[in-house]
Amino acid sequence: MSTCITKGALLMGLLCAAVSVSAQQPAPPNTVLDQYIQQAFQQNKGLKDQRFTMEKAMYALQEAKSLFGPNVTFLASYTKAGGGRTIDMPIGDLLNPVYASLNQLTGSHNFPKVENVSVLLNPDNFYDAKFRTSLPLLNAEIYYNQKIKREQISRQQAAMNVYKRALVQDVKSAYFRYYQASQAVAIYNNALSLIRENIRINESMVRNGIRNNTAVYRSQTEKEKTDAAISKAMNEQQNAKAYFNFLLNRSLEENIELDSNLLRIPVAVNTGDVTRREELQEIKSAAAMYRLNEKLDRSYLIPKLSTFIDLGSQAMGARFDNTSRYYLFGINLEWNLFSSNRNKYKIKQAQLDLAAVGNTASQTTDALQLQLFQAMNDYRTTVDNYRSAQSQLSFASRNYRDQLKIYKEGQLLYIELLDAQNQLTQAQLQTAVTQAAVQTAYAAVERAQASYNIDFNQQ
Numbered sequence: 001m002s003t004c005i006t007k008g009a010l011l012m013g014l015l016c017a018a019v020s021v022s023a024q025q026p027a028p029p030n031t032v033l034d035q036y037i038q039q040a041f042q043q044n045k046g047l048k049d050q051r052f053t054m055e056k057a058m059y060a061l062q063e064a065k066s067l068f069g070p071n072v073t074f075l076a077s078y079t080k081a082g083g084g085r086t087i088d089m090p091i092g093d094l095l096n097p098v099y100a101s102l103n104q105l106t107g108s109h110n111f112p113k114v115e116n117v118s119v120l121l122n123p124d125n126f127y128d129a130k131f132r133t134s135l136p137l138l139n140a141e142i143y144y145n146q147k148i149k150r151e152q153i154s155r156q157q158a159a160m161n162v163y164k165r166a167l168v169q170d171v172k173s174a175y176f177r178y179y180q181a182s183q184a185v186a187i188y189n190n191a192l193s194l195i196r197e198n199i200r201i202n203e204s205m206v207r208n209g210i211r212n213n214t215a216v217y218r219s220q221t222e223k224e225k226t227d228a229a230i231s232k233a234m235n236e237q238q239n240a241k242a243y244f245n246f247l248l249n250r251s252l253e254e255n256i257e258l259d260s261n262l263l264r265i266p267v268a269v270n271t272g273d274v275t276r277r278e279e280l281q282e283i284k285s286a287a288a289m290y291r292l293n294e295k296l297d298r299s300y301l302i303p304k305l306s307t308f309i310d311l312g313s314q315a316m317g318a319r320f321d322n323t324s325r326y327y328l329f330g331i332n333l334e335w336n337l338f339s340s341n342r343n344k345y346k347i348k349q350a351q352l353d354l355a356a357v358g359n360t361a362s363q364t365t366d367a368l369q370l371q372l373f374q375a376m377n378d379y380r381t382t383v384d385n386y387r388s389a390q391s392q393l394s395f396a397s398r399n400y401r402d403q404l405k406i407y408k409e410g411q412l413l414y415i416e417l418l419d420a421q422n423q424l425t426q427a428q429l430q431t432a433v434t435q436a437a438v439q440t441a442y443a444a445v446e447r448a449q450a451s452y453n454i455d456f457n458q459q
Helices: 009-017 032-043 045-066 091-106 140-207 213-247 278-301 342-408 414-449
Strands: 071-079 086-089 117-120 126-138 304-316 325-334
Touching: 032 045, 032 140, 045 140, 140 213, 140 278, 140 414, 213 414, 278 342, 342 414
Parallel strands: none
Antiparallel strands: 071 126, 086 117, 126 304, 304 325
């Protein structure tokens, strides 16, 4: 571990602690970053949308299950009619001769004349109210529909996990981007401290006649440049903080806890295994849905059988008594025998959907393997770059100390000291950049391998 410069001890302590690159296993659950990821799982608005869709799919399954149960419906109708077709019944023509004969025989008028009757076919002042209870006995469409809804839940769960893994990568990348921006601010502040010290030294040398004012002016110019760099770095830091808090659905100004232990290089094992990727699980569920949909289209060969019972009352006017009440029980059978090959074409479409999703699965697997291959290459490159940056930082630190010592002895031009100082600052910045790049690249490897545990400590 290289010796840290006295100025900016806090910053350099952090950087120097990272110089010793030790292979570490991935951070265990419940680190600071893991806790932030859990907050994102609970509060991220995009993930909430995924949960809404998941709940909707679960209710759709409950709806499909309910189709197996009885259905009770209340039906009522009332009709008021006038005119229209009638049925003429010659009751008077039939009965009046008989009644006249009876009156003659009995010598009375007990049998009056009867008029012919004309009955309106449309029911007039008629009501029919009933409770109808129906129950499916045999219905393949309901059966396969329930299975399809169940697979939709599995597919949506996989889609939600895909979103979670993308969110994990985004949160980690945003965290280390903020960490890098915070380091940049500290590095520039450290550089500003060195410049102020140089100004003090140069002014002392000018007073003692060792140097002229040129070195003072140049150091003051560097101070102004560094002030501008600090302002820019702080702006990037605030933007990085705002984006990180946005992912967690928090106030954009909320503070972020930084943990230097998270900067240790993790071990990324290239297993070449992408079978745990939720994208493949999503496609697998889609394939199962298409297979069930094909069976659903074939189920037209199976007849549908259901039963019903009506309990109600029907009568003229508002009458409700033993003669108006009734029940009606029945069984319905529906069997589609011919539909001009319509079902055959639907089956062909379902088969093509299944073939297409199989091709998609193969294509997606190849794409995911390519993604993992590239992520591993990027990770190895960032690790090499980080080690190179560490070496440059160590050399730049020693070079600056040596140059400063010679400059204080009056044996070095200020421009040479300034060059050594700028090299040190750039080496520090490059180390911070490569540190963050290593962690971001590892997050991409985790994403490609689906190795991060997205289920621990879930509520």
